[in-house]
Amino acid sequence: MQRYSAFSLVRHALSEHKHWRRAWRSPAPKPRYDAIIVGGGGHGLGTAYYLARHHNLKNIAVLERGWIGGGNTGRNTTIIRSNYLQEESQGLYELARKMWETLSQELNYNVMFSPRGVLNLCHDEHELKGLRRRVFANQARGVRGEFLTPREVKQFCPPMRVDCPRLPVVGASLQRNAGTARHDAVAWGYARAADRLGVDIIENCTVNGFDIRDGAVRGVRTTRGDIAAPKVALVPAGHAGVLANLAGFRLPIESRPLQALVSEPVKPCLDTVVMSGAIHGYVSQSDKGELVIGGGADSYNGYSQRGSPHVLAGSIAAVCHLFPQFRRLRMLRSWGGVVDIAPDASAILSAAPVGGIYVNCGWGTGGFKATPGSAFAFAHLVAKGEPHLKGRAFTLARFATGRLIDEHSAAAVAH
Amino acid sequence: MLMIPCPWCGERAEVEFAYGGEGGLSRPVVPGDLSDGEWADYVYFRKNPKGTHCELWHHLHGCGRYFEVVRDTVDNKVHGSAESGSDIRGVSDVKKV
Incomplete structure (x- = not known):
């Protein structure tokens, strides 16, 4: 990968900017990966990046139905804050806010925080x-x-x-x-940094089924063929329920x-x-x-x-x-x-009822601000099978135990 | 804006109504018999389909009644509506308004 810097800008200016390389490859899907991430928004691409960067998982694919960052990542109003009411939310959102401060340097991509x-x-x-x-x-x-x-x-x-x-x-x-950041840049920055670490980013690839045997996932069926993987991480935002339905479980999401x-x-x-x-x-x-x-x-x-x-x-x-x-x-x-x-206006970062499937959803109207923290904590969960300290309250189990994280009052607007 | 067909008042603009969530849910007769998981399923888990959805609407600024509507959540086409409690999830049986 070519590094972006003032020097590279000057160098390319001399050749009239004709020789910039693509920021990420466009590979065909391999038959098998160690982990598949479904959803190529900021949270999904970030998850792939942190899996590769911190958890030494290099054989990863991100499957995106449309194009990178074309869903909610490119449609939000780019606001970043962490002034939530509950302790659990403050921990996760403040982790994310701190990560925003150095994200441009970490990714070598200006996210304009x-x-x-x-x-x-x-x-x-x-x-x-x-x-x-x-x-x-x-x-x-x-x-x-x-x-x-x-x-x-x-x-x-x-x-x-x-x-x-x-x-x-x-x-x-x-x-x-x-404050704010540039939403597209977050998707592109994570995509480029993950690609550099060997992650395959596969666009125009819709997941339309799961290969589930003995209660555990073995792979996914997509419009670009079947792909095997022992771990499948779902980061589909609004389509969480659709994917959960394909995998045979329900989510408390509307x-x-x-x-x-x-x-x-x-x-x-x-x-x-x-x-x-x-x-x-x-x-x-x-x-x-x-x-x-x-x-x-x-x-x-x-x-x-x-x-x-x-x-x-x-x-x-x-x-x-x-x-x-x-x-x-x-x-x-x-x-x-x-x-x-979600019913309590808080996210879900959790293992699913099907073995090997993990879900990251429920960000509702305010997921953009959480992108780095959500991806970081979710990568930990996917890699280790154990929740990250900052994300452990955000399980699916909370709806049965009653330990909800009620953030309706801290959402920017009532919903 | 959606046009919602109230079974009593006819088709009216969405601003007259309040949305009531998924239709056809009934409260368990003896909640105490349910496990925590089953209770959570009743209280929090919804079908949330991409496609045909049976839902409750409340004609708040009209006749005040609740009723069920079958609407497609992708193209927002309303397939019909009926008095709450009637089974209109089989779309072919829906009383066309």
Whole structure:
């Protein structure tokens, strides 16, 4: 693999950038692997990378139904934070947030992590109490967080209206070391780094069955032939239930549409991330200048990668209440993804009821931020068969024992 | 926006309704007889199909009734609806609205 550096940029400039090599190979699937990862988003590619890097598993394939990062990895609103309420979530999300800080160096690929701060607004007394509780819970466990009065909110984010009569900002939490990253770069960076370690990344390869004998997986059936493997790790986001169904088990997951949109690009006008759970809207500005706006998930189950317009209209209305100056912006495009929501709004990193199958799903509306931590902890589980310390609470068993990790209040928007 | 056919009020816009999740579930008659796993299955585990889905809708801003709808989760085509409790999972039997 050619290393990316200022020097390589200059060298290639001399030959008019005609000789850059592909960032990763495009191999045909081998008949057998030591481990197969189903799902070529950030979490799946990251899992492959950490398996190869830390667990000495080199004969790995990542099977992707479409193209790398074309699912939720390329459809989210790129927000990174770790200000969750429960201890288990704080551990995993904070692990991920710390990894974001050095991910570009580790992968030799600029993921453009930008710790520009994340504001979570509250608009009434009850929400304020909940938010203060969350800030205290964060502070007690070493996750950075502070509480801002309306005046301090205005100082931190001058373009925002804090005295809107309909939605007055009565306070906010601020995590200063949270922010955004470039979503595509995360998929591409992990793909390139995993490929360098010998991982086969196979695109346009749909898994349509499993070879299961004596309660253990022996391989997968795909549109590009049967592939044998003693371990199969499922990282399919919205399609978790579909794959589980093929493998003969059930998941406590419901797949729903989640939409987002971007405005036309404008000059820098918003240097932080603003989220409001009560009014179902959040906004940040990308490096290209587009305002990236997201909202709540649609209420119904759906795999269509599109949602209902009134949900999107609600998010836009909310953002325009807080930023009246955005009303005149034209919207460039909107899109939807299929998010896998668990009953407690927390992820599932677990061995499946079928031997040799592991599942990483349930990230719902907020999986992007967790990408490095999720992949790191999941690779540990797949390699050793034992959960990583930071991921051990996120089992399927919690739904029977009742030890849920309730994060509905810490999700960016209610769902 | 989805158009939901209420069996009593006819086809109305989705904003009048609240989604009620998977239809056709019934609470176990004697919950105490269930193992923790079986109880979890009833409370948390859902079919979540990619394709035909039987689901509950609540005509919140209308007649206020719950009813079951058969909808395709990929193309959002609604195949029909019926009073809650009737068996409409076999799509051919669905009362077309």
